[in-house]
Amino acid sequence: MSAQLLASAPGFEAPGVEDFWQPFAGDGAWALTRASIVMVLSVVVLVAVLVAVTRKLTLVPSRTQFMAEGTYSLVRNGLGREIIGSHDFLRFVPLLFSLFTIILLSNVLAIVPFVQFPTMSRIGFPAALTLVVFVVYHFVGIKNKGVVNYFKGLVPAGVTGALVVPIFLLELITDLFTRPVTLALRLFGNMFAGHILLLLFVTGADYMLRTADSGVLHVLSVGPFLGAFVMTAFELLVEVLQAYIFTLLAALYIAGSLADEH
Amino acid sequence: MTGIAASPWSDKAPIIPHPAEFIVGLLAFAVLYWAVQKWVVPQFEKVYAERTAAIEGGIARAEQAQAEADAAREQYTASLAEARGEAARIRAEAQSERKAIVDGARAEAEEAAARVQERSAAQLAAEVASARGQLSREVGRLSVELASRIVGENLADTDATRRTVDRFLADLEERAPAGAELPEGQH
Numbered sequence: 402m403s404a405q406l407l408a409s410a411p412g413f414e415a416p417g418v419e420d421f422w423q424p425f426a427g428d429g430a431w432a433l434t435r436a437s438i439v440m441v442l443s444v445v446v447l448v449a450v451l452v453a454v455t456r457k458l459t460l461v462p463s464r465t466q467f468m469a470e471g472t473y474s475l476v477r478n479g480l481g482r483e484i485i486g487s488h489d490f491l492r493f494v495p496l497l498f499s500l501f502t503i504i505l506l507s508n509v510l511a512i513v514p515f516v517q518f519p520t521m522s523r524i525g526f527p528a529a530l531t532l533v534v535f536v537v538y539h540f541v542g543i544k545n546k547g548v549v550n551y552f553k554g555l556v557p558a559g560v561t562g563a564l565v566v567p568i569f570l571l572e573l574i575t576d577l578f579t580r581p582v583t584l585a586l587r588l589f590g591n592m593f594a595g596h597i598l599l600l601l602f603v604t605g606a607d608y609m610l611r612t613a614d615s616g617v618l619h620v621l622s623v624g625p626f627l628g629a630f631v632m633t634a635f636e637l638l639v640e641v642l643q644a645y646i647f648t649l650l651a652a653l654y655i656a657g658s659l660a661d662e663h
Numbered sequence: 664m665t666g667i668a669a670s671p672w673s674d675k676a677p678i679i680p681h682p683a684e685f686i687v688g689l690l691a692f693a694v695l696y697w698a699v700q701k702w703v704v705p706q707f708e709k710v711y712a713e714r715t716a717a718i719e720g721g722i723a724r725a726e727q728a729q730a731e732a733d734a735a736r737e738q739y740t741a742s743l744a745e746a747r748g749e750a751a752r753i754r755a756e757a758q759s760e761r762k763a764i765v766d767g768a769r770a771e772a773e774e775a776a777a778r779v780q781e782r783s784a785a786q787l788a789a790e791v792a793s794a795r796g797q798l799s800r801e802v803g804r805l806s807v808e809l810a811s812r813i814v815g816e817n818l819a820d821t822d823a824t825r826r827t828v829d830r831f832l833a834d835l836e837e838r839a840p841a842g843a844e845l846p847e848g849q850h
Binding site: 418419421422424428429430431432433434436437440441443444447448451452455456458459460470473477491494495496498499502503522523524525526528529530532533586589593 | 671672673674675676677678679680681682683684685686687688689691692694695696698699700702703704706707708709710713714717
C-alpha cells in the first residue's frame with residue numbers, strides 16, 4: 402500500500418549513485434572528494450590515537466590501553482598467529498593491523514554524525530587496499546617458492562592427468578583475478594548498499610513527513626523513521642564484520658602463499 | 664543531496680575507481696602502515712614481551728619455591744626415616760640388652776641355685792656322715808647292749824634268745840621314727 406502511495410507520490414527521488422559523488426574542490430578525475438577528505442582525516446586521527454595510546458603502555462593496562470590491546474590481540478593472535486602460523490606471522494602484523502583499523506574506522510564513521518560517509522563505498526579505497534594485499538601475497542609467495550614453483554603450487558596436490566591444465570587455469574584465474582576483485586567488491590558493495598539503504602530510509606521518512614501532503618503518509622513515516630534506527634544498528638554490525646572479513650582474507654591469502662601445500 | 668554540479672563522475676558506474684581517491688587511498692594507507700610498523704606494533708610487542716617476561720618470571724619464582732618446598736620435604740622425610748631407623752636401632756639395642764640382662768640374671772640364678780644345691784648337698788652329706796657316725800656308734804652301743812642282754816639271759820635257750828632279739832628289735836623300732844629312711848651317705 403505504502404509502496405503504491407510512494408510510487409504515486411510525485412517528487413520523491415530515491416537515493417542513487419550520484420549521492421556518492423561529493424567533490425569538495427575541483428571536478429572530474431582529480432577532484433578532492435568528500436571521501437578523500439574523510440580518508441585522510443581517518444588516517445590522521447587513527448595514527449594520533451594509536452601513537453598516543455601506545456606511547457605510554459603499561460604492564461597493567463588502563464581501560465583505553467585494554468581496548469587498544471584487545472583490538473591488537475584480535476588481529477595479532479586471532480588472525481595473524483592463528484592463520485599465518487606462529488613461525489613468521491609477526492612480519493605481517495603491521496599490515497593486518499593497519500588494514501583492520503583503517504577499514505573499521507572508515508566504516509564506523511559512516512554512521513557517526515557530521516561525517517556520515519562510508520569511505521569504502523567509493524571503490525577507489527577498497528581497490529587501493531586490495532592492491533596492497535594482492536602485491537604482498539604474490540610477492541611473498543614468489544619469494545618463498547620461486548616463480549615456477551609458485552604457479553605450480555596453484556594446482557592442488559593429487560591432481561593428475563588431463564585435469565591438471567583446466568584446474569591450473571581455474572586456479573590462476575582465482576589467484577590473479579577473482580581473489581582481488583571479490584576482496585575489493587565485497588567491502589565496497591556492503592558499504593555502498595548499506596549507505597544507500599540508510600539514505601533511503603532517512604530521505605524516505607523525511608519526504609513522507611515533510612514533503613508529501615497526505616495524512617496517511619505522515620502517519621506512515623514512522624515506519625521508515627524507526628527503520629532508519631534499526632538499519633543504523635545493523636550497519637554497525639556489518640561495518641565491523643566487513644573489516645574483520647577483509648583482514649581475515651588478507652591473512653588467509655598470505656598464509657596460502659607461505660604454505661607449501663596450496 | 665541534490666544540487667551537486669553534474670559531472671561525468673556523478674553518474675559513472677560505482678565500480679569505476681576514481682583516480683584521485685585511489686591515489687589518496689594508497690598514500691593514506693602508506694602513511695598509516697608506516698606509523699603502525701614504526702611506533703604502534705613495536706610498542707605493543709614490547710609490552711607483550713615484558714608481560715610474558717613478568718609472567719614467566721613469576722612462573723620461574725613459583726618453580727623455585729616449589730623446588731625449595733620439595734627439598735624441605737625430602738629432608739624432612741629423610742630425617743623422619745633416620746629417626747625411625749634410630750628408634751628401631753634403639754629398640755633392638757634395648758631388646759638385646761634386656762635379653763642380656765635376663766640371660767645374665769638367669770645364669771646368676773642358676774649359679775646361685777646350683778650353689779645352694781651344692782651347699783645343701785654338702786650339708787646333707789655332712790649330716791649323713793655325722794648320722795652315719797652316730798648310728799654306727801649307736802649300733803655299736805646297742806650291739807653291746809644286746810650282746811650283754813643276750814649274754815645276761817640263758818644262752819642255751821635259743822627260743823629265749825630269739826625272743827630277746829625280737830624284743831630288742833621292736834624296741835629299736837619304737838625308738839626310731841617310723842618310715843624314716845636314712846639317705847645313702849657316701850664315704
